Amino acid sequence: MSTGFRVDVDQNPYLPLGGTEVHAVITIASKAGAASVAPASAPAAAEVVIVDTSGSMYGEKIVAAKRAARAAVDTLRDGVYFGIVSGTGIARMVYPPGKALVPADDRTRAEARAAIGGLDADGGTRMGTWLALASELFDPFEEGALRHAILLTDGQNNETPEHFEAVLQRCAGRFVCDCRGVGTDWQVEEMRRLSSALLGDVGIIRSPDRMAEDFRRMTARAMGKSTADVALRLWTPKAAEVRFLKQVAPSVEDLTARGTESGPQSRDYPLGSWGQESREYHLCVRVPAGEPGRQMRAGWVKLVAPAADTEVLAAGNVLAEWTEDEARATEINARVAHYTGQAELSRAIQDGLRARRDGDTETATARLGRAVALAHEGGNEVTAELLRRVVDVVDPATGTVHLRPAVDKADEMTLDTYSTRTVRTRGRGGGAAPGTGGD
Amino acid sequence: MLTTCPACADPIGGGDDYCENCGLRLTPVPSEDTGGGRDRVEADLGPLAGISDIGLRHHRNEDAMALLTPGARSPALVGVVCDGVSSAPRSDDAALVAAETGAAETARALREGAPANEAAATGMTRAAGAVAALADAAGAPACTYVAACMPEGGGPVTVAWIGDSRAYWIPGAGAPGPARLLTRDDSWSAAMVEGGVLSEEEAENSLYAHAITAWLGADSGEVEGHVATVALQGPGAVVLCTDGLWNYASAAEDLAALLPGAERDPAAAARTAVEAALEAGGRDNVTVVVMAV
Numbered sequence: 001m002s003t004g005f006r007v008d009v010d011q012n013p014y015l016p017l018g019g020t021e022v023h024a025v026i027t028i029a030s031k032a033g034a035a036s037v038a039p040a041s042a043p044a045a046a047e048v049v050i051v052d053t054s055g056s057m058y059g060e061k062i063v064a065a066k067r068a069a070r071a072a073v074d075t076l077r078d079g080v081y082f083g084i085v086s087g088t089g090i091a092r093m094v095y096p097p098g099k100a101l102v103p104a105d106d107r108t109r110a111e112a113r114a115a116i117g118g119l120d121a122d123g124g125t126r127m128g129t130w131l132a133l134a135s136e137l138f139d140p141f142e143e144g145a146l147r148h149a150i151l152l153t154d155g156q157n158n159e160t161p162e163h164f165e166a167v168l169q170r171c172a173g174r175f176v177c178d179c180r181g182v183g184t185d186w187q188v189e190e191m192r193r194l195s196s197a198l199l200g201d202v203g204i205i206r207s208p209d210r211m212a213e214d215f216r217r218m219t220a221r222a223m224g225k226s227t228a229d230v231a232l233r234l235w236t237p238k239a240a241e242v243r244f245l246k247q248v249a250p251s252v253e254d255l256t257a258r259g260t261e262s263g264p265q266s267r268d269y270p271l272g273s274w275g276q277e278s279r280e281y282h283l284c285v286r287v288p289a290g291e292p293g294r295q296m297r298a299g300w301v302k303l304v305a306p307a308a309d310t311e312v313l314a315a316g317n318v319l320a321e322w323t324e325d326e327a328r329a330t331e332i333n334a335r336v337a338h339y340t341g342q343a344e345l346s347r348a349i350q351d352g353l354r355a356r357r358d359g360d361t362e363t364a365t366a367r368l369g370r371a372v373a374l375a376h377e378g379g380n381e382v383t384a385e386l387l388r389r390v391v392d393v394v395d396p397a398t399g400t401v402h403l404r405p406a407v408d409k410a411d412e413m414t415l416d417t418y419s420t421r422t423v424r425t426r427g428r429g430g431g432a433a434p435g436t437g438g439d
Numbered sequence: 440m441l442t443t444c445p446a447c448a449d450p451i452g453g454g455d456d457y458c459e460n461c462g463l464r465l466t467p468v469p470s471e472d473t474g475g476g477r478d479r480v481e482a483d484l485g486p487l488a489g490i491s492d493i494g495l496r497h498h499r500n501e502d503a504m505a506l507l508t509p510g511a512r513s514p515a516l517v518g519v520v521c522d523g524v525s526s527a528p529r530s531d532d533a534a535l536v537a538a539e540t541g542a543a544e545t546a547r548a549l550r551e552g553a554p555a556n557e558a559a560a561t562g563m564t565r566a567a568g569a570v571a572a573l574a575d576a577a578g579a580p581a582c583t584y585v586a587a588c589m590p591e592g593g594g595p596v597t598v599a600w601i602g603d604s605r606a607y608w609i610p611g612a613g614a615p616g617p618a619r620l621l622t623r624d625d626s627w628s629a630a631m632v633e634g635g636v637l638s639e640e641e642a643e644n645s646l647y648a649h650a651i652t653a654w655l656g657a658d659s660g661e662v663e664g665h666v667a668t669v670a671l672q673g674p675g676a677v678v679l680c681t682d683g684l685w686n687y688a689s690a691a692e693d694l695a696a697l698l699p700g701a702e703r704d705p706a707a708a709a710r711t712a713v714e715a716a717l718e719a720g721g722r723d724n725v726t727v728v729v730m731a732v
Contacts, residue, residue, distance in 0.1 A: 009578065237460070237462030278658075294446075297462040298462060316578070338650065
């Protein structure tokens with residue numbers, strides 16, 4: 001029976017004698033064919049739009065934010081439960097007036113549009129209280145329902161990191177949240193922490209007039225999800241250790257610390273909701289070394305979801321086999337190599353920008369130079385272009401760069417928000433090209 | 440029947456090939472699978488000939504080819520070469536199924552009166568469907584595809600491809616114009632060179648030189664193949680090959696030098712080319728099909 005999902009494992013299973021580290025790239029995809037997402041079978045869905053209405057939003061930004069919130073409301077399909085929250089020092093219901101989401105229809109959409117018109121910019125920024133209200137609104141919805149929020153802000157959070165972190169911990173797994181920053185007074189790292197904890201993405205809206213289109217797209221994408229609360233269940237052998245599990249495409253996200261025990265030698269890593277899409281993961285498992293010829297399962301990857309008819313949507317094996325053939329054992333799978341580079345690229349950009357902000361020119365030059373070389377090698381054309389706005393590139397192959405003396409703040413923030421994005425390739429595995437030293 | 444795991448002595452639950460405790464594979468499979476006698480395959484049909492060879496470094500021949508000459512089954516010369524993607528499981532099956540399906544379906548479409556470019560596209564689409572159907576819980580086999588077809592008695596040659604297996608034109612003695620590449624790789628390096636990001640040399644030396652950006656397989660997503668019909672002034676030969684050959688002679692004139700007299704004796708030329716690849720190291724499976732024009 002087909003569940004519409006598949007798990008594919010790409011790896012070199014061969015280990016040298018004494019070798020203990022098994023790497024694999026795992027592709028999880030829902031099969032093409034929209035038939036499986038017929039409206040009749042669409043899961044229950046809830047959407048909350050959170051608009052920052054602090055004093056700094058006054059003027060063009062609040063006008064654009066209202067337009068964007070209306071665009072999001074217009075994109076909701078009939079029957080999706082929704083609400084609008086305005087955030088300042090406190091969180092307030094804009095629509096509906098009470099703390100219970102209402103299903104979208106022509107009447108509620110019109111009422112919501114009118115209520116959005118009354119928004120004023122005035123007050124502080126305490127995002128933890130906004131998220132807490134959103135979480136409360138999602139409470140009545142069961143596991144398996146799609147629960148999605150959009151959070152728009154233009155400034156920094158005025159809460160202690162400890163308080164904010166505690167709220168994120170409470171909200172994680174309750175709903176998915178995409179974040180958008182408008183202007184250049186917000187902090188990319190703060191928003192990345194939020195979206196990462198809530199399995200969403202973060203983006204910069206450089207010009208307020210683009211906001212409505214962006215909101216429409218985000219809402220449409222949330223509506224396009226067909227399976228909520230998907231998790232990767234990973235079985236590993238006794239005495240094995242999961243060194244890391246990272247999402248590596250379409251963006252880098254370290255999931256290692258997010259696993260919760262789900263059975264003997266088994267942990268579940270939440271992946272959020274899933275539509276017609278494909279994501280890739282890099283798994284590294286450490287196993288005890290075996291004798292030549294021994295074959296083992298180093299990891300058993302299963303995809304599970306609470307609302308599915310069958311418990312396991314798809315599964316795949318990560319294998320290990322010890323061999324005396326050194327050429328086989330040392331060949332690095334091309335996709336593993338590619339995504340190792342992509343993860344390092346993301347780190348190099350974030351390290352480099354942080355050092356640059358801290359005035360550490362030497363580290364910034366070294367790390368951003370490394371990023372340029374990795375982007376060049378990995379085929380990350382957009383990232384390479386964004387890097388060129390922050391550094392002058394002398395030689396992209398070696399990563400020789402000079403920091404630019406004057407950089408547009410929005411350019412720097414765009415690079416920062418984009419730093420986790422990766423590009424895909426499919427390794428051929430076949431013979432090494434002349435000159436790559438494959439022999 | 441085992442009742443406890445030979446490695447960790449844990450009781451075996453059954454229903455799976457691996458120990459539930461330590462992961463040991465309980466029914467080891469031979470790792471030296473030779474791929475069903477495909478180490479070396481030769482075919483000589485006169486104007487159309489081909490060789491597929493395992494090479495010197497690989498344990499299995501994951502290339503495949505299929506050849507048809509005019510007769511009851513085909514109104515035209517049809518040649519197909521496929522290269523299994525080693526990083527996918529059972530890619531040798533994918534290559535064989537794709538080559539055989541592609542050749543048969545191209546010929547069938549031609550027989551039913553379809554124009555050559557349409558027939559070549561149909562053949563490739565059906566091959567894609569056949570490869571996608573191989574996918575199961577163990578994974579999605581994948582391969583490249585390059586095909587050429589020419590009406591009986593000569594005429595324009597139609598080439599169809601996806602991935603980085605190639606078709607070249609090699610003019611014989613007295614034919615006008617130089618040797619040239621008729622296909623454009625769906626590869627990371629080709630995209631880099633086209634985008635002006637890397638030089639051809641840098642791209643071919645890159646770690647990702649062999650990463651392809653399109654292939655046949657259930658996990659390939661929406662894939663667009665390429666079809667081109669070219670008027671060729673003979674005598675000469677169209678050569679289809681996998682990267683096991685062109686890695687050693689990428690430029691058209693270098694490749695032409697490996698196949699002397701291809702238009703006169705396709706089988707001998709294919710043999711010479713495969714020998715050259717083996718002498719140069721035979722790092723990958725090598726497959727060459729030569730069609731005299």
